[in-house]
Amino acid sequence: MPLFGKSQKGPADVVKALKEAVNSLEKGDKKAEKAQEDVSKNLVLIKNMLYGTSDAEPQADIIVAQLAQELYNSNLLLLLIQNLNRIDFEGKKDVAQVFNNILRRQIGTRSPTVEYICTKPEILFTLMTGYEHQEIALNCGTMLRECARYEALAKIMLYSEDFYNFFRYVEVSTFDIASDAFSTFKELLTRHKILCADFLETNYDKVFNHYQRLLNSENYVTRRQSLKLLGELLLDRHNFTVMTRYISNPDNLKLMMNMLKERSRNIQFEAFHVFKVFVANPNKPKPILDILLRNQEKLVEFLIKFHTDRAEDEQFNDEKAYLIRQIKELKPIPGH
């Protein structure tokens, strides 16, 4: 590199150099230290082309287009992600920044990188497994959420077998990783309303079997977050069919009734918002009605004493009063 003035290296050179450096880093031969240095250096070069620096503007569109094309052709994005754990700390962040920038790139109404990743879904799956490695989990998280903004990519992830790994990732003991995984998980399940509704409908059993595990988790945060998300999912108009199905299952009702009695008041409160849907349902199936009838008196008594200190919360009190009235007025279906 010249001491003064701009580097004359074009995108093709930089990409080639970076690829070689990553390859030798992967092999882990003697020159590892040198390779590490080269990787960092070239990543910075690429990053500066895309974002500019304090004294240089980002490169012109034509250069960026060339760069993107080189990245696709060399398959470098996947290579970088696969070797992310070998790259140093700053380099990891640079990879995420470069990736996200290239992903957002548009030509007219097309997003070429999104189209490219659709043909190379390994990129997504590799990113998802990133949650299993502590040192790269958060970097992968930022890239995944950027991907999840695009319906086509969200669809690939949702419908993949790997999606179910999220039920494991959100429960890991490292708090920041679990939280990050949860926000990606939530993004995937809520961002594209119609896609998500379709997914939940077609995979209802499998998803909610897994979801049950989260609701029963040992981890307080997981339990609380997943219960809250469940409430949001069920009350979203787009998920009407899913909600109807969920509230027809007596096991779900039992689970919510138990959660109403949890030690944590926050969980009780979240459970209330799911429980109310079972009661408010104008067409309760018999098994649901039976459970409510069997516990009619106890439920009324319980609800009257339930969170009485929330006097300020008008909506909650309205809903509570409504539930109590509903439960009091429950009658068995005639003929039984």
Next chain:
Amino acid sequence: MSRDVCNTSKSLDSESVDISDVEKEVTNVILSGKDEIEPIENEENIWINDPDNADVDDDLENLNIANFFHRVDSDQIIYQKKKRKLKLVGKYVMGDLLGEGSYGKVKDMLDSETLCRRAVKILKQRKLRRIPNGEQNVEREIKLLRKLKHKNLINLVDELYNHEKQKMYLIMEFCVGSLQGMLESTPNNKFPQYQAHGYFIQLIDGLEYLHSMRVVHKDIKPGNLLLTLDGELKITDLGVAETIDLFAKDDTCYIGQGSPAFQPPEIANGLESFPGFKVDIWSSGVTLYNITTGLYPFEGGTIFRLFETIGKGEFTIPDEIDEPLRSLIVGMLQKEPEIRFNLRQIRQHSWFSRRPPYSSPPVPIPPLREDRFHKMTVLPYLVDHYYNDPNDNSNDVQFLTEHELNELERSKADAEYSNGNAHSSSGRRHKSRNKKNVSCISVKNFPGCKQS
């Protein structure tokens, strides 16, 4: 509005000196011709002391009309300096008026604990009762706002009640203005496409959230889309919104109450029931048409004419609008709700997914009372409260005539001018402080003023 009338009527007698400043907040004392008008009302209203006192016009309605057309010469109008008193409501410090809606006033406000700037909507029960469905609509809106939270939806931060005065304070996120206000400030009432695009995307995000929460807004229009200081769009006014029942099979609605020009054919034609969510799509379509062309797709001199044209569902798009925007508008303004675009189709439309290129400078947010920066009006109150010696009455002129007021302003402006740029910052501070001290009698409060 009333303020504008005053501005023009007065700007005759002095040149470019910040005339509008003159009017800002003088309490409007009418001493003149008391003998002739004599008791306008034997109540307190001869002295129209406070522009906040909106009761005045209410009461005037009941007066003998003859008293109105009474001439008051401008030298007979006497202004009284307003005592700027710090007013606290709960933990919030009141500022100046930001705007006025049909339901009440909106004022600038500062949260004294978090130092967050807010806007407060002040509702008076007495006033609400006079509006058909006023109280119910407000109550419904508050209930809705409490449970809704989204970055493109106005956030209700706090609610306070003053039972004695029968006032309700709704504390909201601070917004600088509505799209409608911005449009009106431009010569041809439209935004460049890339600017409209930015707002439209946020509108659709907010609408998707509302619909997912089963809320049909029913009154989407540029006047109900506000902007925050950082350019975020906020959907507001859920006064006529309807919530679809949690267990309803579809989104059928029966009542349409929104602004006529934005209503879809199914409502214009008086259909008994119609799919709710598609109403918002239509209104968003009219909004998009309006902010990109400066026109309305459907017009009519009377509401019947208007509904007749809407009912036919035929409209033209100006030639200047080309693809892909054209087909998006056509898709959103389909007469039949079934074939009208849904939110997903809008999102997938090519105009939506591509930001139009920069064409001309963006339309800025219009200044509020000459203040381009929309400076926080709470600050002068605080400064006065903490730094002004209450015993120092030397400068306190209690009453001023119009002429004196103009002279004062002129000398002040001259002084500022001669101070030169070096002191401009301190001068400016002064000016902005003084600005709030005076205001013209608003026409609304005292119609006689209009003539002078």
